[in-house]
Amino acid sequence: MEKFKLYDAEYKFTSIIWDNEPINSTELVRLCADKLGWKKSTTYTVLKKLCDRGILKNQDAVVTALVKREDVQKYESNTVVEKSFDGSLPKFLTAFLDERKITEKEAEELKKIIEEAVK
Amino acid sequence: MSNLQGMFTTILNMSITASYVAVGVILVRILLRRAPKIFSYALWAVVLFRLICPFSFTTAFSFLGLLNVDSQNNAGVLEYVPNDIGFMQTPTVQSGIGSLDSTVNSSLPQVTPIASVNPMQIWVDVLSIIWLAGIVVLLSYSVISYIKIRRQLLTATLVKDNIYESDQIGTAFVCGFIHPKIYVPVGVREADLFYILEHERTHIRRKDYLLKPLAFFTLILHWFNPLVWLSFVLMSRDMEMSCDESVLQKMSHDAKSGYSSSLLTLSVKRNGLFAANPLAFGESHVKARVKNILNYRKPTFWVIAVALVIAIVVGIGLFTNPILPKPDDKSLAAQFLKFKTEYAGDNSKVGGVISLLTFPENIAYDSFELFTDIEPYAITVNLKTDTETRNLYSGEANQQQFQDNAMIMFALIGNVEYIDFSLDDGLAPYSMQYTRRWANHKCGKDVRDFAKSKEDFGKLINATSTFGKNIDIEKLVEDNLSVILSSPKESSNPQDYINAHKNEYENFFKYGGEDALQYMLTQFEVGNAEGLRGQIMMQLCKELLGARNNVIDESLSPKEWYDALDIRQEIMLPNYEYDGQDPIEKLVYDTEIERDSTSNKRGGFIIVAPKVFGSYEEEDLLKVFVTTYSARYKLYGNALSQEGGSIIPTAITYRKDGNGSYVLEKYEQARDGSEFGPSIREYCTMPVSGKEIKGLADKIFKHYTDCEDIRILLHDNLFKHLKKNGITDATLTNSKGEIKFSMNNPKYKPLIQ
Numbered sequence: 001m002e003k004f005k006l007y008d009a010e011y012k013f014t015s016i017i018w019d020n021e022p023i024n025s026t027e028l029v030r031l032c033a034d035k036l037g038w039k040k041s042t043t044y045t046v047l048k049k050l051c052d053r054g055i056l057k058n059q060d061a062v063v064t065a066l067v068k069r070e071d072v073q074k075y076e077s078n079t080v081v082e083k084s085f086d087g088s089l090p091k092f093l094t095a096f097l098d099e100r101k102i103t104e105k106e107a108e109e110l111k112k113i114i115e116e117a118v119k
Numbered sequence: 120m121s122n123l124q125g126m127f128t129t130i131l132n133m134s135i136t137a138s139y140v141a142v143g144v145i146l147v148r149i150l151l152r153r154a155p156k157i158f159s160y161a162l163w164a165v166v167l168f169r170l171i172c173p174f175s176f177t178t179a180f181s182f183l184g185l186l187n188v189d190s191q192n193n194a195g196v197l198e199y200v201p202n203d204i205g206f207m208q209t210p211t212v213q214s215g216i217g218s219l220d221s222t223v224n225s226s227l228p229q230v231t232p233i234a235s236v237n238p239m240q241i242w243v244d245v246l247s248i249i250w251l252a253g254i255v256v257l258l259s260y261s262v263i264s265y266i267k268i269r270r271q272l273l274t275a276t277l278v279k280d281n282i283y284e285s286d287q288i289g290t291a292f293v294c295g296f297i298h299p300k301i302y303v304p305v306g307v308r309e310a311d312l313f314y315i316l317e318h319e320r321t322h323i324r325r326k327d328y329l330l331k332p333l334a335f336f337t338l339i340l341h342w343f344n345p346l347v348w349l350s351f352v353l354m355s356r357d358m359e360m361s362c363d364e365s366v367l368q369k370m371s372h373d374a375k376s377g378y379s380s381s382l383l384t385l386s387v388k389r390n391g392l393f394a395a396n397p398l399a400f401g402e403s404h405v406k407a408r409v410k411n412i413l414n415y416r417k418p419t420f421w422v423i424a425v426a427l428v429i430a431i432v433v434g435i436g437l438f439t440n441p442i443l444p445k446p447d448d449k450s451l452a453a454q455f456l457k458f459k460t461e462y463a464g465d466n467s468k469v470g471g472v473i474s475l476l477t478f479p480e481n482i483a484y485d486s487f488e489l490f491t492d493i494e495p496y497a498i499t500v501n502l503k504t505d506t507e508t509r510n511l512y513s514g515e516a517n518q519q520q521f522q523d524n525a526m527i528m529f530a531l532i533g534n535v536e537y538i539d540f541s542l543d544d545g546l547a548p549y550s551m552q553y554t555r556r557w558a559n560h561k562c563g564k565d566v567r568d569f570a571k572s573k574e575d576f577g578k579l580i581n582a583t584s585t586f587g588k589n590i591d592i593e594k595l596v597e598d599n600l601s602v603i604l605s606s607p608k609e610s611s612n613p614q615d616y617i618n619a620h621k622n623e624y625e626n627f628f629k630y631g632g633e634d635a636l637q638y639m640l641t642q643f644e645v646g647n648a649e650g651l652r653g654q655i656m657m658q659l660c661k662e663l664l665g666a667r668n669n670v671i672d673e674s675l676s677p678k679e680w681y682d683a684l685d686i687r688q689e690i691m692l693p694n695y696e697y698d699g700q701d702p703i704e705k706l707v708y709d710t711e712i713e714r715d716s717t718s719n720k721r722g723g724f725i726i727v728a729p730k731v732f733g734s735y736e737e738e739d740l741l742k743v744f745v746t747t748y749s750a751r752y753k754l755y756g757n758a759l760s761q762e763g764g765s766i767i768p769t770a771i772t773y774r775k776d777g778n779g780s781y782v783l784e785k786y787e788q789a790r791d792g793s794e795f796g797p798s799i800r801e802y803c804t805m806p807v808s809g810k811e812i813k814g815l816a817d818k819i820f821k822h823y824t825d826c827e828d829i830r831i832l833l834h835d836n837l838f839k840h841l842k843k844n845g846i847t848d849a850t851l852t853n854s855k856g857e858i859k860f861s862m863n864n865p866k867y868k869p870l871i872q
Contacts, residue, residue, distance in 0.1 A: 008286035008305045009274035037277025046274060 004067065004075035006055075011072070012036060013046055017056060018069050025061045122809060127247035129173055134344045137169035140437040141350045147433045148353070154426035155418050156361035156411070161430055163334075163354040165437045170337045170347065175440045250343060257339045268294070275302055282316065291315045299328045311381035317366045327358055360411045367415050379409045451475070452577040459570050461533035463489060463496040472531050473500055476524045479622070481508040482542065495536030498528065502542050509544040511622060517602070518551055519630065525553035526562070530569045530579055592634040599623040603655055613654035627659050636663040643681040653677030666753065666760030687755035692724040695840045703734050703743060706781055710771055711747050714786065723753040723762050726840060728832035732818055739775040740784065740806035744768075744815060746822055748829040752837070752851075759851035759860065766826055768819050770802040796820070834860055 006014060016031055017023060023031075025047070032038040038046075047063065050056040057064050085091040102110075144162045151159050169175075272294060275285035281300045284307075291303040301319040303312065322328060334351060341347040367378060418426075458471035466489065473487055482504045490497040504512075511517060525538045535555070542549045558566045562579075569579035603620045610616065617624050627635050639656045642648050648656055657677040661668050670683045694716055697708035711727040729747040736742075750764035768789040773781035790798040796816075803816040822828075841849055841862060851860040 007274070008284070009276050012276050035277065037283060038274070042273045 004055075004072045005079075006072060006076075009036070010046065010050060013043075014050065014055065014065060014072070015069075017063055017065050021064045022062050023064075025058060025063055028063055123247045123251065124243050127243070127250050130250070130340055133170055133173050134341050134347065137166055137341070137350075138344060138346045140169045141166045141346050143433065143437050144350070145353065147429065148357075150429060151426055154422055154429075156357050156364055158426045158430040160354070160357040160361045162434060162437075163350065163357065165434055166350050166354075167334060167337060168438065170341055175438060253342045254339055257342055261335070261339070272302060278303070291319055293319050293322050293328045296329065296332070299323050310377065314366065314378045314381040317369070318362060321362045321365050325362070327362070331355070331358070356407060359408055363408055363412050364415060367412065368417065375412055375415065379412045382409060382412070452573050452580055455527065455531060455580070456570065456573060456576055459531045462491075463498055463532050463535040464491040465532075469498060469532060472528055476500075476527065477520070478502060478524070479508075479512065479520050481505060482512075485543070490537075496534055497537035497539065498532070498535050499539040499541055500524075502540060504542055504544055506544040506546060509542045509547075509549050511620075512542060512551075513549045517599075517622060517626070519626075521551050522553065522561075525551075526558050526566060526579065529553070529555050529558040530566045530576070533567060592631065592638050595626065595630055596635050596638050599626050600652065600655065604651060611651075613651060613658060616651065616655060617658065624659075627663070632663070636660060640681075643677070648677050648681070657681075666755045666758035669756060669758075687758065689723075690754045690756070690846075692754060692840070692844050692846075694725040695727060695836055698839075703731060704729070706741075706773060707731060707743055707745050707747070707771065710783055710786070711745075711749055715749050715751070723751045724840075725749065725751050726833060726837045728829040728836055730822060730826075730829050730832075732815060732822070733812075735805055735812065737805050737807040741773045741775065741781060742806035743771045743773070744803070744819065745771065746819060746826070746829065748826065748833045750833060750837075754841075754846070754849060757848040757850060759849050761851060761859075766823070766829065768799055768823060772806050838862065 013032065013036065016028070016035060020027075020031065025044075028047070029040050029043045032043040033040070047056060047058060051058050055065065055067050057066050081089060081092045085095065144159075144166055147162060148159045271287040272283070272285060275283035275287070278284050281298070282303065283300055284303050284305045286305045288302055288304050291301065291307075293299050293301055301316060301323070303315060307315065334354060338347055338351045363378070363382075367375065370378070455472065455475055458468045458475070460468035463469065469487065469489065473484065476484075478484060482502050485501040485503045487501065488499045490499070512521070521540050524540070528538050529535065537555075538553045540551045542551070555566070562569070566579075569575045599620075600623075602623045603616050606619055607615060636659075639648075639660050642656060643653075643660075654677055657680050664686065667687045667689075669685050669687050670680055672683070675683065694712045695708070696712075697705050699705065707729045708727060711729060712725055715725045715727070727747055727749045729745040732744040732746070734741060734743040746766060746768040748764065748766045751762045753760045753762055770785075770787045771783070772785040772787075774784040776782050787802040788798075789795055799819055800816045803812050803819070804810060805812060837860065847862060849860075849862050850858060853859050
């Protein structure tokens with residue numbers, strides 16, 4: 001699952017692609033310069049790296065993502081739970097909720113998610 | 120002297136000066152502890168300046184004058200380690216700290232005459248290579264880590280304006296030289312970010328992002344100096360703290376806690392590499408900075424005013440070089456003036472003056488006594504000698520040197536009224552006493568006026584030996600003559616009398632000269648030159664006349680001699696002119712004759728005989744290595760007299776000008792004494808690149824031991840020159856009457872015509 005490990009910059013870059021795919025690589029360079037402050041060469045370097053890792057695809061100057069945003073997010077949250085909370089979801093939730101009030105609606109949603117997961 | 124060694128010694132000298140300045144700044148920092156840090160920060164600029172600029176202005180109130188450094192050369196450079204240390208016979212450095220110097224200097228290798236390379240030179244060689252290696256290592260380390268950081272920062276993403284964020288870094292910093300950008304780690308809290316950005320923006324406004332790399336580069340040049348490392352660390356700290364203060368000053372009073380907690384938050388995550396690399400701009404010294412922030416109060420007007428004054432005074436005091444005596448101030452006059460004092464009771468000064476006095480042969484300085492209980496104050500100088508010398512100097516005519524010495528002492532020692540020189544032969548001491556009134560009368564003004572400046576004092580020293588000369592030539596001649604005639608009575612040979620009174624005899628040449636000659640010739644004229652007196656005067660006149668004396672017959676009596684005497688007038692001849700074809704030789708001849716004739720105020724004509732060892736051309740410079748025999752002659756009738764001569768190895772550098780002709784650029788002569796060898800080695804280099812010319816110096820040394828060829832050439836040239844000027848008969852005899860050169864003797868003619 002190491003595949004989904006993205007650095008901050010890589011995540012921001014991939015986000016641009018998720019929001020705009022399929023996207024022409026020239027257009028991508030323009031967007032990156034605008035939003036990330038990147039030079040053309042930086043954009044292509046990162047693009048090539050992520051293509052090599054199978055996260056993005058660049059065919060005929062059209063860039064698309066091969067992984068879904070949800071997969072990457074899932075990996076990130078798993079990593080956090082694993083690293084900082086010994087893989088314990090309750091510990092994670094406790095820390096996350098710490099003194100924070102949640103609405104009735106949010107609580108309902110959470111319950112549903114938990115019930116689904118138990119089945 | 121290779122360029123590397125030259126650079127190394129330059130850096131070394133700057134490092135030593137800067138070390139003093141750094142210590143000064145560190146001390147003043149303690150004083151400025153409570154003042155805004157901007158003052159401490161600003162003072163480091165002086166250290167930086169000293170580390171990169173070998174020159175400075177000279178002011179009277181430079182603090183470096185407090186050091187006992189006598190090592191400034193005239194270009195405003197402080198020089199403790201001489202640039203040519205590798206070539207010195209006895210290498211010495213002057214750090215300004217006596218005890219350190221004696222340790223260092225005693226450890227410096229001295230020259231063993233057998234070794235072909237000066238051991239100190241090897242040391243300088245090795246050290247400069249180590250120095251260079253250190254620079255290469257440190258420089259490549261910094262450049263590589265800088266490139267690494269730049270690469271990591273490529274993917275930092277824009278937040279706004281010139282602010283970028285990245286998860287590759289642990290702390291915020293400024294990076295870039297032309298368009299500096301602020302980099303912050305991702306996930307910094309909004310509240311922290313505010314302070315951090317304000318801090319970094321202040322760095323950019325102050326151009327700190329340029330200053331710090333400059334300081335770091337300087338540190339690399341001076342990597343061997345621990346004080347420079349310390350300065351760099353402290354300077355960085357002052358830079359950060361003054362930056363902190365400037366941020367706080369702009370914010371409300373309660374910003375302190377927020378600001379310091381932001382600093383802490385960021386420092387927890389700090390990443391070693393970034394903090395260590397000054398080309399990127401890390402945060403450091405967190406503990407001291409938090410303390411400084413929490414203690415911060417807006418400074419009052421008075422604190423700023425006092426700090427400003429201290430910083431300016433210290434800044435200028437450390438920035439400038441002291442006014443030091445120039446190197447030529449090692450002159451006798453300057454040395455004497457060091458011991459100038461108002462009081463005869465100043466034991467060490469008076470002793471210093473006396474130690475510099477010169478006394479005649481066979482007289483040794485023993486001790487001095489000060490009589491300063493009651494006025495008038497007196498000084499007695501006790502001298503040891505033998506009875507014969509004592510008797511010699513008890514005649515007033517021979518006391519010139521004692522008079523000179525007394526004059527010098529009256530000029531330098533303000534309130535002494537009597538000076539005694541006591542000549543003790545162990546039997547009956549003879550005393551010469553001088554008074555201040557005598558001294559003032561003799562020089563026509565207050566003799567102390569001479570001690571007001573080096574120039575005036577130089578005049579006094581030069582004049583002392585001529586005091587009295589014009590006053591009474593008759594007295595000089597008669598006094599000395601009567602001493603010579605006094606003994607040994609049993610002999611009738613004038614030479615015996617002369618031999619018995621060598622000093623009096625010499626006085627005629629030292630103090631008498633042409634005046635004495637004129638006086639004695641008058642004595643012959645009026646018939647007051649009988650017997651022994653006539654014999655001795657004839658002898659003196661003959662020597663004073665030299666080649667002007669036309670009477671060769673040595674058997675004549677004084678009266679006959681005078682009657683036959685027809686003083687020869689000098690035949691004026693031009694200086695030698697080269698008539699050969701060799702363009703290089705032509706240049707050398709012209710230069711040598713030109714030089715000698717400008718310094719030749721005593722008449723006569725000049726013949727030169729150079730031996731060219733080689734000429735080297737590089738770019739538009741031509742350097743010619745020669746050893747020149749240069750001699751000055753006068754011609755009286757058919758008698759030549761050699762008035763002086765020298766054989767000196769020289770390097771002459773010419774610059775080719777627009778018209779293709781060569782103009783004299785530089786004239787380097789071998790120096791005297793122990794510097795002779797080293798000075799030749801020093802100039803045996805290529806004209807532009809300064810590369811050493813292998814084997815050349817040795818060739819010059821070898822030739823110098825003999826010089827047979829240029830001795831012959833000199834006579835060849837003399838012969839040609841005389842002949843060209845229509846002289847067919849001329850003879851040069853030495854003082855023993857031996858013929859050294861004659862136009863009639865084939866032996867002295869040119870070998871090849």
